[in-house]
Amino acid sequence: MIEVHHIDKSYGSLTVLKDINWQVRRGQFWGVIGPNGSGKSTLISLLSGVEKPNRGQIKLGGRRISEYKRKELSRKLAVLQQDGLPPVAYPVREVIEMGRFPFQNWRGRENSEAARQLMDEIMAKLELNELASRPLHVLSGGQRQRVALGKVMAQQPEIVLLDEPTTYLDIRHQVQFMELVAGWQREAGLTVISVMHDLNLAALYCDQLLVLHQGRVVAEGTPEQIINSEMIESVFHVKSHIVTHPDQGEPQLLLRKTDRANVK
Ligand SMILES: Nc1ncnc2c1ncn2[C@@H]1O[C@H](COP(=O)(O)OP(=O)(O)OP(=O)(O)O)[C@@H](O)[C@H]1O
Numbered sequence: 001m002i003e004v005h006h007i008d009k010s011y012g013s014l015t016v017l018k019d020i021n022w023q024v025r026r027g028q029f030w031g032v033i034g035p036n037g038s039g040k041s042t043l044i045s046l047l048s049g050v051e052k053p054n055r056g057q058i059k060l061g062g063r064r065i066s067e068y069k070r071k072e073l074s075r076k077l078a079v080l081q082q083d084g085l086p087p088v089a090y091p092v093r094e095v096i097e098m099g100r101f102p103f104q105n106w107r108g109r110e111n112s113e114a115a116r117q118l119m120d121e122i123m124a125k126l127e128l129n130e131l132a133s134r135p136l137h138v139l140s141g142g143q144r145q146r147v148a149l150g151k152v153m154a155q156q157p158e159i160v161l162l163d164e165p166t167t168y169l170d171i172r173h174q175v176q177f178m179e180l181v182a183g184w185q186r187e188a189g190l191t192v193i194s195v196m197h198d199l200n201l202a203a204l205y206c207d208q209l210l211v212l213h214q215g216r217v218v219a220e221g222t223p224e225q226i227i228n229s230e231m232i233e234s235v236f237h238v239k240s241h242i243v244t245h246p247d248q249g250e251p252q253l254l255l256r257k258t259d260r261a262n263v264k
Contacts, residue, residue: 001024001025001026001028001060001061001158001159001191002022002023002024002047002058002059002060002159002191002193003022003023003024003058003059004020004021004022004023004046004047004056004058005021005056005057005058005059006019006020006021006055006056006057007019007020007021007046007053007055007056007057007058008020008053008054008055008056009039009042009046009051009053009054010054015215016039016042016215017039017042017043017046017053017212017215017216018215018216019056019216020043020056020216020217021217022210022217022220024191024193025191026158026189026191027185027189027190027191028191028192028207028208029181029182029185029191029192029194029205029206029207029208030192030193030194030206030207030208030209030210031194031195031196031202031205031206031208031209031210031223032044032193032194032195032196032209032210032212033195033196033197033199033202033209033210033211033212034211034212034213034235035213035235035236035237038212038213038214038215039212039215040163040195040212041163041195043212044079044161044163044193044195046058047065047077047161047193048077048079048161049065049066049068049073049077052066060073060076060077060159061076071101071102072102074101074102074155074157075102075103075155075156075157075158076157076158076159077157077158077159077160077161078099078152078155078157078159078160078161079152079160079161079162079163080148080149080152080160080161080162080163080165081163081164081165082163082164082165082167082168083141083144083145083167083168084144084145084147084148084149084151084165085136085144085145085147085148085151086136087136087137087139087144088135088136088137089135089136089137090135090136091132091133091134091135091136092128092131092132092133092134092135092136092139092147092150093119093123093128093132093133095136095147095150095151096119096122096123096128096147096150096151096153096154097119097154098151098154099150099151099152099153099154099155100115100154100155101155102155103115103156118154118156119154122150122153122154123150125153125180126146126147126149126150126153126180127146128146128147128150131143131147141168141169142168142169142170142173145165145166145168145169145173145177146173146177146180149165149177149180149181153184156188157190158190158191159190159191159192159193160181160184160190160191160192160193161193161194162181162192162193162194162195163194163195164195164196164197165177165181165194166178166196166198166201167197174198174201175201178201178204178205181194181205182205194206199227199232199253200252200253202223203223203227203245203250203251203252203253204245204248204250204252206223207222207223208220208221208222209221209222209223209226209227211226211231211235213234213235218231218234218235219231223250223251224249224250224251227242227251227253228242228251229241229242232253238255238256239255239256239258240253240254240255240256241253241254241256242254
């Protein structure tokens with residue numbers, strides 16, 4: 001689905017990504033993890049075609065990303081940032097309908113019963129009906145992020161790129177957001193790539209992890225293969241205990257206080 005071949009990316013003299021090679025298969029849920037400044041958001045910008053690599057190439061469905069026209073790319077791929085939508089005055093349902101732009105004609109119209117039905121389904125699934133006519137700028141950050149997810153769902157992409165999508169959400173809404181994305185992935189065979197800071201959430205929801213450190217891929221594989229206290233210490237410089245989640249057996253991280261870290 002996505003092939004990344006020998007990517008380098010620099011800003012001026014600063015090399016941000018070095019020789020990135022990565023293959024993403026259809027229907028996978030990847031988490032991209034790594035410390036601040038390791039190049040995660042830059043990788044998302046390259047995958048979305050917003051930024052161009054200095055070396056190497058990215059292919060989507062066998063074609064170079066640079067060969068796609070904007071609307072064509074929007075039907076394939078959608079992006080959701082951590083503060084998904086600005087607090088504008090448009091009402092919720094209208095904002096979600098804006099996600100249909102790749103399917104609208106030159107007058108911004110799409111008169112199909114199927115599209116209206118899709119809107120109704122998304123509004124119901126995301127529990128947005130009560131908010132349908134409220135303007136975006138009066139909503140809380142968490143509600144706005146749900147609307148942002150609705151807008152990318154309306155786009156019906158094959159791939160969704162999420163850049164720290166749960167940063168501003170409380171734990172209930174973090175879990176709700178990840179459940180919605182995971183449900184969408186299962187139902188639609190969606191491919192998901194999500195930058196994640198919360199490693200426990202990443203281990204619960206992602207089936208593959210890519211670890212970036214100083215612009216390089218230092219590990220990739222399932223959470224079980226990747227998350228161990230040695231990797232956490234070498235990449236994030238913190239001491240941790242890794243425990244097994246009692247429900248499904250995923251690795252979960254317990255942080256250790258620095259002054260206790262050497263007490264066995
Ligand atoms: N447009 C830009 N111009 C110059 N430098 C940039 C630009 N975008 C990113 N960088 C630099 O590239 C490096 C990687 O940034 P990036 O945002 O990709 O990291 P990140 O892993 O997403 O970090 P964080 O976890 O803090 O969000 C940083 O040193 C950053 O300052």
